[in-house]
Amino acid sequence: MVPHLITALTGPINELEQRILESMPAIERWFRLEWMEHTPPFYASVDIRNAGFKLAPVDTNLFPGGWNNLTDEMLPLAVQAAMAAIEKICPEARNLLIIPENHSRNTFYLSSIAQLVRIFNMAGLNVRVGSISPDVKKTTTIELPHGDKVVLEPVVRSRHRLGVKHFDPCTILLNNDLSAGPPGILEELYEQYLLPPLHAGWSVRRKSRHFQSYEEVAKRFGKMLGIDPWLINPLFTPVRGVDFNEDASIEQLATAVDATLAKVRRKYKEYGINEKPFAVVKADNGTYGMGIMTVRDAKELAGLNRKARNKMAVIKDGQPVHDVIVQEGVLTQERVHQAVAEPVVYMMDRYVVGGFYRIHAERGTDENLNAPGASFVPLAFQHGAQLPQPGARPGASAPNRFYMYGVVARVALVAASYELEATDPDAEVYD
Amino acid sequence: MVPHLITALTGPINELEQRILESMPAIERWFRLEWMEHTPPFYASVDIRNAGFKLAPVDTNLFPGGWNNLTDEMLPLAVQAAMAAIEKICPEARNLLIIPENHSRNTFYLSSIAQLVRIFNMAGLNVRVGSISPDVKKTTTIELPHGDKVVLEPVVRSRHRLGVKHFDPCTILLNNDLSAGPPGILEELYEQYLLPPLHAGWSVRRKSRHFQSYEEVAKRFGKMLGIDPWLINPLFTPVRGVDFNEDASIEQLATAVDATLAKVRRKYKEYGINEKPFAVVKADNGTYGMGIMTVRDAKELAGLNRKARNKMAVIKDGQPVHDVIVQEGVLTQERVHQAVAEPVVYMMDRYVVGGFYRIHAERGTDENLNAPGASFVPLAFQHGAQLPQPGARPGASAPNRFYMYGVVARVALVAASYELEATDPDAEVYD
Known part of the structure; x- marks a missing residue:
């Protein structure tokens, strides 16, 4: 169950959202069965980007701050x-x-x-x-x-x-x-x-490990729902041993960006999407929105100046960056107060407990919003309108457009639990 | 945890409420430990009467209706x-x-x-x-x-x-x-x-069995909290084999009423309470507010006319009444829109999920409100005001006056789980 919060979405419900809304009982049962076998992280927040044609998590935080932004x-x-x-x-x-x-x-x-x-x-x-x-x-x-x-x-x-x-x-x-x-x-x-x-903690966690688990889980979820998992999964390529001050290293990165963009281009073609693909390069253990860069063309990397390189090379607590992931960029089509917005979904145990929009007036739809200048707009609860009831008279119930976010955030939560199992140093191994 | 709902209580917080509010962590832990050993009923609603000096459940419903009265x-x-x-x-x-x-x-x-x-x-x-x-x-x-x-x-x-x-x-x-x-x-x-x-179901359940369990649980709860369990427990006397059309039977009932009123009088004296005790006679398996009568003096019973006797003798679905309980009457000091009001607390599994006031403009503070003419006033959520935080600056947080209701309702919920264990026909008996 996902609380009925008012989202910035006002356009028509597209095919993906419709499929998710009408499959609610099957989706909730799928989560119940997952949680029979796996333990959810104690709490988490997930940053989500909604491109309209596709909806995907771009970051899963296992030490969420921002609880004060919930209503x-x-x-x-x-x-x-x-x-x-x-x-x-x-x-x-x-x-x-x-x-x-x-x-x-x-x-x-x-x-x-x-x-x-x-x-x-x-x-x-x-x-x-x-x-x-x-x-x-x-x-x-x-x-x-x-x-x-x-x-x-x-x-x-x-x-x-x-x-x-x-x-x-x-x-x-x-x-x-x-x-x-x-x-x-x-x-x-x-x-x-x-x-x-x-x-x-981020000394052990790697985004590439998380998104590897996410890809697996999204495939199974997509199969259950009868959808292409790409519609909820951002493609990615991990690149190891990167030195931002070495041209050979940057070239290696450019190759990965090219490969990722080529894959995204094929997908866009398959779905008839008229957008320009882009990639986001992220420190594999980055947090706090540090060590993140949008790349629209692999050639941009060769032209990076010293300042930009240095910015990518060091993240929170002065940690040097050696490993990165090149992630398919997911546009965000949502806007709040005219600013580009992305929803952040909060979970405690297996439950979605709330969310808000992170907005940034000076950033584009293809940029990282978790940056100085970002602000937060809590999502209000839907009042008065009845919650959706299958078979109810049209107009009698408004669809919960936050539901879709709560579903994708929980797919990421399941992925995080797989990730933590796989990386547990004390795990008992059964063969 | 109990949602912070706005109650009709506006007077000063008395000793009982203060004790309950400041013992929140100990109370919640007590419930956690109870639910480790016992299974809560699937859902329940509890009618509560707040006399100010005392707060007690008067009915525990295991097939709650009225879900539409929740906001x-x-x-x-x-x-x-x-x-x-x-x-x-x-x-x-x-x-x-x-x-x-x-x-x-x-x-x-x-x-x-x-x-x-x-x-x-x-x-x-x-x-x-x-x-x-x-x-x-x-x-x-x-x-x-x-x-x-x-x-x-x-x-x-x-x-x-x-x-x-x-x-x-x-x-x-x-x-x-x-x-x-x-x-x-x-x-x-x-x-x-x-x-x-x-x-x-009410073909097996008996109010006397429920309140016997409630008394046991209230004693243990009172010990943990360091309070006299009477402050949350309505005294009662079961009377079996009553025939409302036989004077000998009515006399037996009058004796039980007298005994109950005497006990309450002693308690009122002990606490310096200047109210007139009263008792409520209820069909032991009654529901829907049927088969309930307020008695202020045992002598009233002898004077009951045929109509009043017949009303007590038959309850829902035409079931004849043979067994009754004489329960200590608990005044309700709360009023909503000038009408006498009693809170009804709704629970699902072990959680308090909401509540409303049952009000009745034509009934007194010592009468059953669950009767034709009753209406329902949902309790609103407390907005804006911060939830109480221990050690917070005075005035920075408003106490959750609904908390006390949620606690007493859950003590009744624990009692219901003991009751269902004790009456389970398929229970395995361990000696």
Whole structure:
């Protein structure tokens, strides 16, 4: 089930959306069966691009920020989903410790942490925020807009447990993507639940691994639905050992871009799409919208200046980039307040709990919107209009146009669970 | 977690409410642990009376109607909870058959059925409505207000399965309280899930059995919270073999009323409450607000005229009344639009998904409101105001005054699960 949120979509419902809307029971059952075999990541947000003819996830975040951008009305859904998640993992839990990112003075980010504290408190847990940043040496209260606040406490580590002073949590919720690698303080916590696990951090995760899982899952989903999986799957090519300051390396990248664009061109031809294909080059372990570049022609790469090369070569927490993926660019045809917009879907456990539009007034329909200058427009709940009911008199019910986003986001969520299984260092191998 | 709904409560928060609000994490953990050992009824609604000094359930309905009185905003919560319930019971489910009450021309009731169809459809199931009424001989479409409709189909029974034409459900949801006894057509359905089970119907259920379980559970809950369980528990005395047309029988009932009023009087004295105790006599298997009488003094019973006696002696589906409970009357101090009001809390699986006020302009604060002339006022969601956050600056968050109702309703839900375990004819007995 996906809450009925008002999207920017006002055009006619195309074939893909129609197929998804009318297959709801089959789709929901498919998810139920997936979750019988696989465990969803604790929480996630998925960036989606809707080109009209095609709808695809372009990034799956396993340490979502931005919870403060969800409306008050979505909160009960998030709380109910959090309850379901806790119930399954650790029903006896009393105390939860949230570990935020280390750049802990950003009030936008901290407003998201305050919202997470609220959600898990409403779900029935005592919640504290423990920073692993070396800069947080004592308890620090940070006032936020709207009278909110966050209390950051330095973590205290014992042999096998992590907590803050006078607070011993049984569950630790990571909201720190560990781009710089998991610090020792988070290792060997054998007595506590650490969610999501360390290998969900960006020191281990690779976009290419995620989209490999996504491709597999999208194929099976497409087969069930009777659609070409390309309609929900962005093609991609991984390129390893890239050095942005070496021409031979750039040439290798250009070849991959060419190959990707050729594949997309064939698909566009097959579907009679009159758009110019483009590709997005992304650091394979990139996050925070860093290390991302739109390429409309492989030749552009040879002409990159030093500044542009340097920008691609280093990402969050100063990590150097060696591996990239060349991803099929997916246009976004949605606009909010005239600005180019892409939906971001939030999930807790297996449930879609809300979403918003990321908009950027200065970016084009083929560019990364997760960049300075982006803003967020919450999606409002559809009121008054009845939810769609099969067989209901036409006009009596408005279709839930957010449903399609919730479906594709959950296909990405299933892919993330396959990905985490495949990359689990402690996995038992059955042959 | 309980959604933050706006209640009619505007007075100061008293000691009981304060204790419940500040113990939220402990309360939620207590429920989590209960649900590890016990299975919640599939769905339920609980009528609650708030006397200010005391807050207690007075009826727990395991075949709730009135889903149409919940607001659109509550629907996503109900759907998410329905998904969680289905996932646990029958994740492989495709088709769900709802069996409504037999008085199938009441459009108020059918609007509730239409809402249930919508909820389970949004949860990802194909849903049909199969009537077991002998009057429904062919598929009948009933148009409802607001462009809704319900399609009633006659059920089709095979050896071990029940369905409707061309529709074989794996799960059957009963919304028929079986006051007249379970019809043979619902028995021996060994291949399908029947929810709730037949023994949840009023041919087996007894209010006295429910409130016996409730008393046990309220005692344990009160101990955990450090409160006198009477503050959430209505005292009661069961009286068996009553014949309303025999004076000896009426005398026996008067003795029970006297005893109950005496106990309540002692409690009122202990707490310095200046109210006149009253009792409510209810048919032990009564439903639909039938077979209920407020008694302020045992002497009133001797003076009952024939009409009043006959009214108590027969309930829904013409069932004669032999057993009654004498329940401590709980005043309701809440008013909506000047009318006396009592909250009704709706639950799906273990989750509170919404609620509304039942109001009755012509009834007193000590009378049954579930009677002709009652109407329903949905509780609105609290908007704008932040949800309560412990330690937040005063005024920054409004307390969720609906929380207390959600807690007491769930204590009744736990009691119902104990009750159903105790009355299960197929239970395995471990010694």
